[in-house]
Amino acid sequence: xxxxxxxxxxxxxxxxxxxxHPINEEQILHTLQARGIALEGLTEDTLQEFDxxxxxxxxVNDILAQAAGMNPAHRVLDVCSGMGGPARYxxxxxxxxxxxxxxxxxxxLGAQRLTKLVGLDRLVDFRHGNALDMxxxxxxxxxxxxQEAWCHVPDKPQLIAECARVLKPxxxxxxxxxxxxxxxxxxxxxxxQREMTFPTLETLDGYGALLEAxxxxxxxxxxxxxxxxxxxxxxxxxYRSLESETVQKFGAAHxxxxxxxxxxxxxxxxxGKLGGGRFVARRR
Numbered sequence: 001x002x003x004x005x006x007x008x009x010x011x012x013x014x015x016x017x018x019x020x021h022p023i024n025e026e027q028i029l030h031t032l033q034a035r036g037i038a039l040e041g042l043t044e045d046t047l048q049e050f051d052x053x054x055x056x057x058x059x060v061n062d063i064l065a066q067a068a069g070m071n072p073a074h075r076v077l078d079v080c081s082g083m084g085g086p087a088r089y090x091x092x093x094x095x096x097x098x099x100x101x102x103x104x105x106x107x108x109l110g111a112q113r114l115t116k117l118v119g120l121d122r123l124v125d126f127r128h129g130n131a132l133d134m135x136x137x138x139x140x141x142x143x144x145x146x147q148e149a150w151c152h153v154p155d156k157p158q159l160i161a162e163c164a165r166v167l168k169p170x171x172x173x174x175x176x177x178x179x180x181x182x183x184x185x186x187x188x189x190x191x192x193q194r195e196m197t198f199p200t201l202e203t204l205d206g207y208g209a210l211l212e213a214x215x216x217x218x219x220x221x222x223x224x225x226x227x228x229x230x231x232x233x234x235x236x237x238x239y240r241s242l243e244s245e246t247v248q249k250f251g252a253a254h255x256x257x258x259x260x261x262x263x264x265x266x267x268x269x270x271x272g273k274l275g276g277g278r279f280v281a282r283r284r
Contacts (some may be wrong), residue, residue, distance in 0.1 A: 007132055010154035010199040015104040017152075017197040018082070020254060022239050022246045023053045025083065025110030030245060044092040044118045051085035051114060054147040055224075055231045055276070060176070061089045064145055067220060067280045068172040070094040074142040077101060077166060079131050079159075079175075080149030084111030084124065091123035096143075100126040101134060132158045139168045146175035148276070154199035157210055164214040167283040173216060176224065179203055179275045188268065195261040204277045216281035225275030232266045 028050050032039065037046060048058055070076060072095030078087045081100025084107075091098045102108045108128040115124045129135045131153050144163045153159045163173050180189075180201035192198040202210070208218050239246075239262055246255045268274040 007154045007158075010197075011103050011130060011132070011152075013199075014152040014197045018104040019106050020250050021053075022242045022258065023083070024106070024249075025114065026249065027242065027245055028083065028114070039117060042118055044088050044120060047114065047118050048085065048089055048092075051083050051088070053082055053085060054149075055176070055228055055235070058089060060147070061086050062093075063278070064147070064174045064176070064280075065090055065094050068143045068145065068174040070096050070143060072096055075099070075140065076143045076145060077134075077136070077141040079134075079144060079146045079163065080152070081111060081126065082107050082149065084115055084126060086145065086147060087111070087124050087126075088115055088118065088120050090145075091120055096123075098124045099136075099141075100124070101129050101131060102126065103128070103130055132162060134162050134166055136166045138165055139171075140166050142168055142171050144171070144173040144175075146177070148176055148178055150175065151178040151198045151201055156200060156202050156206075157213075160207075160210040160214050164211075164216055164283055167216075169283055171283050172280060173211070173283070174278075174280045176276060176278045177202065177207070179207075179225070179277050181225065181273055181275045184268070184273045188273065191264065192268075195257075196265060201274075204275070207277065207279055211279065211281040215284050217284055218279065218281045220278065220280035222278040223275065224278055225269070225272070228276040229269040232269050236262055236266050 031050055052058055074096040076090055076096045076098045078100045081087050081102045084100050087098040087100040090096055100111055105128055108126055111126050115121050132155055144167055180203055208221055211218050243255055
């Protein structure tokens with residue numbers, strides 16, 4: 001089997017994983033309605049409290065945006081943009097034009113609908129595509145961002161090469177991701193591959209080396225491991241609070257599998273075997 005075929009199979013597995021994720025368009029809309037929030041006239045100021053599917057919420061959006069120097073003149077690419085929460089946030093608060101790229105078709109469609117719902121489709125658009133073969137010309141963007149999603153991308157060297165390719169000279173790539181820390185046992189990595197669709201995991205130093213090798217100077221490299229270990233305990237509790245909605249949409253067996261998998265994942269942070277990092281690098 002070729003490397004290209006292996007990569008295609010891996011990203012197809014990721015799409016299936018997110019098709020059955022507890023955080024989805026239906027869940028977001030259901031929660032809004034359950035809180036008595038009318039969809040008519042909905043704004044980003046309200047939606048942002050329900051659509052940020054990454055560690056740390058809107059506060060970490062600001063850290064990335066400010067580190068990248070986002071401003072209204074910028075074109076921003078969110079790689080693996082999911083439901084589009086950060087893309088909408090960046091456009092709304094920093095005035096930049098944002099494109100989201102995601103391979104999971106249900107999330108690509110949901111992101112479009114939610115963006116139109118809050119009237120941000122004039123600033124935010126989405127493309128259905130593969131992060132390993134981005135449908136953009138060289139030097140198209142001032143900023144490339146990502147948040148805890150690149151762990152699902154099977155070929156990290158190709159991913160970073162594509163991010164660097166679509167950046168303008170002097171442009172910034174700013175992202176966070178789930179990282180491997182030693183010692184992570186082979187059977188633990190195999191389970192993460194099978195159940196969390198993490199085909200490979202990079203290290204803090206590994207991402208830094210890939211960025212430098214692709215013509216980017218690393219300006220910031222933050223170890224977030226201890227912070228995320230605390231955040232993930234609360235995140236597991238949040239997912240468990242969605243039990244009734246998850247069971248209704250996907251069935252009780254799916255909820256039990258998800259709960260077991262995510263508890264295992266959170267435990268690896270508590271044991272110091274998984275970590276997190278924030279990277280800011282500028283294309284030379």
